[in-house]
Amino acid sequence: MPGQENMTDVTVIRGNVYERLSHVIDPEIGRSVTDLGMIVAIDVAPSHSTEGVRAPGRFDVTVHVELTVPGCPLTQTIQDRIDEAVASYPGLELVPHIEVGAMDADKLTGLVSSLKAERRENPFNKPGIKTRIFAIASGKGGVGKSSVSANLAATFSALGYDTAAIDADIYGFSLPGLFGVHSQPTNLNGMLMPVTAWGVKLISIGMFAGADRAILWRGPRLQRSLEQFLSDVWWGQPDVLLLDLAPGTGDMAISVAQALPNAELVVVTTPQPSASDVAVRSGLVALQVPLKVRGVVENMSYFDHAGERLRIFGEGGGTRVSDRLTDALGYDVPLLASLPLEPDIREVGESGRPAVLDSDGSLADTPLASSFTALARRLIG
Numbered sequence: 001m002p003g004q005e006n007m008t009d010v011t012v013i014r015g016n017v018y019e020r021l022s023h024v025i026d027p028e029i030g031r032s033v034t035d036l037g038m039i040v041a042i043d044v045a046p047s048h049s050t051e052g053v054r055a056p057g058r059f060d061v062t063v064h065v066e067l068t069v070p071g072c073p074l075t076q077t078i079q080d081r082i083d084e085a086v087a088s089y090p091g092l093e094l095v096p097h098i099e100v101g102a103m104d105a106d107k108l109t110g111l112v113s114s115l116k117a118e119r120r121e122n123p124f125n126k127p128g129i130k131t132r133i134f135a136i137a138s139g140k141g142g143v144g145k146s147s148v149s150a151n152l153a154a155t156f157s158a159l160g161y162d163t164a165a166i167d168a169d170i171y172g173f174s175l176p177g178l179f180g181v182h183s184q185p186t187n188l189n190g191m192l193m194p195v196t197a198w199g200v201k202l203i204s205i206g207m208f209a210g211a212d213r214a215i216l217w218r219g220p221r222l223q224r225s226l227e228q229f230l231s232d233v234w235w236g237q238p239d240v241l242l243l244d245l246a247p248g249t250g251d252m253a254i255s256v257a258q259a260l261p262n263a264e265l266v267v268v269t270t271p272q273p274s275a276s277d278v279a280v281r282s283g284l285v286a287l288q289v290p291l292k293v294r295g296v297v298e299n300m301s302y303f304d305h306a307g308e309r310l311r312i313f314g315e316g317g318g319t320r321v322s323d324r325l326t327d328a329l330g331y332d333v334p335l336l337a338s339l340p341l342e343p344d345i346r347e348v349g350e351s352g353r354p355a356v357l358d359s360d361g362s363l364a365d366t367p368l369a370s371s372f373t374a375l376a377r378r379l380i381g
């Protein structure tokens, strides 16, 4: 029967295209566009030339997409991914056309409540979860904890890990600045989508202004904020979650231990003894709460100048913290890295790019990036 063959082609192609779209991931929610109900129809029609002649092996494929938030900043990314999935169909030439609409209120409510229901189980608390959680702590401020968190997160992401970071330093938040984030998280019917910058999914109180900040920050106490970041934000299942904790030795670690029992504490210190004493105290919270201290990072350890390694802030702080925590906790708390004093950390960091990255987002070919890569590999290994 004439046309029968085309009908079969069309049906098969439609099924295969749907299957291919099931691998297209919504960059905010981290789920496939088919799982999220975003693909509402796929029309496949044989292509014809302008003279009306059938073009053999070529089909027009129209994908009808419903977005969760119309005009959301990632619309183009989603469209590009769908385009790519259709156009790379093997063996045939498929010409993608994308019709973009928005989910109606009922569908969106349904989607958000199913995501919320799933998330109520605390994605980071289930046995066997794949996410490694590192809480970056320091006893006192100014030792570079936020710079280490930002550059470490950027390194993990550049190495190919799906990476998220929470700026848990409520009063002294600095991650939005260090990542050059000026946008607000998308609010999807009460569920917040983290902002992605330099490949890292980020959330910080600093991303919210005025009334929004007050809404997010419902709880009266500092430690409530972490629970809210975990419960109000859609995280998916990243490979790595970093927490930039507020400086100090107390409350925050307790709420981390409660909300994220798998979290591993990383203590940042500088080489001088005055900093290392208080850094030891920030690690000793692990005596009171069930939290593993993964190790110590000594920041601003040395400055390489004209072939000479200068120890501007003295030396031994990192080793001292490592030794004392190992003694007190009864297990090995290694010195994981000694990071250089590198003016780029501040200069490039202040421009909104973690200094370990080149402007194209790849890892820079610098001693600093090598140090962070070694640290990231050691943490995850």
Ligand SMILES: Nc1ncnc2c1ncn2[C@@H]1O[C@H](COP(=O)(O)OP(=O)(O)OP(=O)(O)O)[C@@H](O)[C@H]1O
Residues within 6 Å of the ligand: 138, 140, 141, 142, 143, 144, 145, 146, 147, 148, 172, 174, 246, 247, 299, 300, 339, 340, 341, 342, 343, 344, 345, 346, 347, 349
């Ligand atoms: N390795 C480094 N080399 C050069 N400058 C650094 C380095 N690490 C951090 N800095 C700079 O030191 C200053 C303090 O760093 P940062 O804000 O990361 O510290 P912090 O411990 O998070 O402080 P706070 O908790 O007070 O925010 C910043 O200006 C930062 O750019």
